[in-house]
Amino acid sequence: MVDTGDLKSPDESRAGSSPAPRTNKKGKKMNVLALDAAGLPRKWINFEDAVSYQAKEMVIWSLGETLKIFRGGINNDGIESRIEVPSIIAVRGTSSLDKFGRVALTNKTLFSRDRHLCAYCGNNFSVSHLSRDHVIPRCEGGKDAWTNVVTACKPCNMKKGRRLLEDINMKLLYVPYEPNHYENMILSNRNILTDQMEYLMSGVPKNSRVRDYVGVH
Numbered sequence: 628m629v630d631t632g633d634l635k636s637p638d639e640s641r642a643g644s645s646p647a648p649r650t651n652k653k654g655k656k657m658n659v660l661a662l663d664a665a666g667l668p669r670k671w672i673n674f675e676d677a678v679s680y681q682a683k684e685m686v687i688w689s690l691g692e693t694l695k696i697f698r699g700g701i702n703n704d705g706i707e708s709r710i711e712v713p714s715i716i717a718v719r720g721t722s723s724l725d726k727f728g729r730v731a732l733t734n735k736t737l738f739s740r741d742r743h744l745c746a747y748c749g750n751n752f753s754v755s756h757l758s759r760d761h762v763i764p765r766c767e768g769g770k771d772a773w774t775n776v777v778t779a780c781k782p783c784n785m786k787k788g789r790r791l792l793e794d795i796n797m798k799l800l801y802v803p804y805e806p807n808h809y810e811n812m813i814l815s816n817r818n819i820l821t822d823q824m825e826y827l828m829s830g831v832p833k834n835s836r837v838r839d840y841v842g843v844h
Contacts, residue, residue: 691822746777773805
């Protein structure tokens with residue numbers, strides 16, 4: 628991250644010169660949605676990282692409302708420097724953002740996809756009580772892939788063990804699937820602004836469970 632020097636937030640600037648940082652109804656600060664040059668969602672970033680990309684002239688285009696304004700010193704021409712942080716930015720290149728062409732399969736992204744819901748007993752659990760289960764066990768040729776893994780509480784995972792579901796009379800409560808980047812970004816953030824949600828929902832498949840989650844069809 629580059630040094631923003633004496634750039635100041637609105638609270639540090641003169642009263643009424645810029646809007647306060649945007650928050651949701653619960654008072655939580657919003658993050659900026661970072662896209663790649665093609666418009667594919669890549670990650671949520673904070674205001675400081677967004678300023679860094681702009682200072683490096685890596686922001687190609689932007690969308691949405693201004694969330695915050697950072698003010699700096701006076702330029703040689705007498706104009707005060709300022710950087711506006713919009714809710715959505717497209718960043719040049721991919722080296723500074725995640726390089727995965729597909730959503731990386733990790734326990735964090737898996738648990739987010741399944742909303743921390745055990746695929747076998749149907750109960751919600753905290754992360755410390757969850758595990759990754761391979762529907763078709765690895766020892767039976769099952770792959771460590773999105774369509775073969777589900778979130779399972781540890782007791783259910785131990786009960787299933789390395790056996791096939793039909794062998795122990797257990798059933799899945801939902802079908803595993805591979806989320807795209809749009810779905811993953813929605814699932815990984817509970818504080819999404821309206822313009823960000825509209826952008827992300829445009830890339831969510833019509834039959835996605837995410838539409839049920841956010842109440843949009």
